[in-house]
Amino acid sequence: xxxxxVDIFYHHRPDPQTPLMETMRALDHLVRQGKALYVGIxxxxxxxxxxxxxxxxxxxxxxxxxxxxxxxxERGVEEGLLDFLQTEGIGSIAxxxxxxxxxxxxxxxxxxxxxxxASSSRFLQPEQLTPARLEKNSSA
Numbered sequence: 001x002x003x004x005x006v007d008i009f010y011h012h013r014p015d016p017q018t019p020l021m022e023t024m025r026a027l028d029h030l031v032r033q034g035k036a037l038y039v040g041i042x043x044x045x046x047x048x049x050x051x052x053x054x055x056x057x058x059x060x061x062x063x064x065x066x067x068x069x070x071x072x073x074e075r076g077v078e079e080g081l082l083d084f085l086q087t088e089g090i091g092s093i094a095x096x097x098x099x100x101x102x103x104x105x106x107x108x109x110x111x112x113x114x115x116x117x118a119s120s121s122r123f124l125q126p127e128q129l130t131p132a133r134l135e136k137n138s139s140a
Contacts, residue, residue, distance in 0.1 A: 009036035010067060013043040020048065024055040031061045042067035042095060046081045053088055063090055070094040072103060 009030050011023060027039040041052055041063055049066060056063045066085055068077045071094070085092050098104055100117075111117045 005034055006036050008038045008040050008065065010040045010042045010065075014045075014048050014052075020051055021055055024052055024059065028056065028059040028061040038062075038064045040065035040067060043069060045076075046079070046084060049081060050084060053090065063088075065091040065093060067093050067095045069096050071097050071099040073099045 009027065011027060014020065015023065027036075030036040031039060039056065039061060041049060044052060044066065053063050066081075068081060070077050074096070077092075082092060106112065106115065107117065
């Protein structure tokens, strides 16, 4: 990219094979090296977000933003995560607000050959695009 630093370095999702402390220390290290101005997390459930934020605060590198999956179909963040972020003064920006294209008209007439649903992508599979779900989307 040819950049000396990035404004925000996001950790995209918790890695079950890596201790959270190790991950947060790596984020802290990037800030201390000047490679990132700020850090954020993405796709962290509430319990892990709490733990990550505490670790980062203890290290002196606050988490400034969380990017949870949030759409009309995926509203789990409303069960405590958004309240936690507000209490901590952490920003939030939705990841996949159009539910991988399901909240657009792209899939109303089937699965286009050039779509993620037609590929081996794990994020959107043909079995997720049922007639009932497509009908629900078209009436939303």
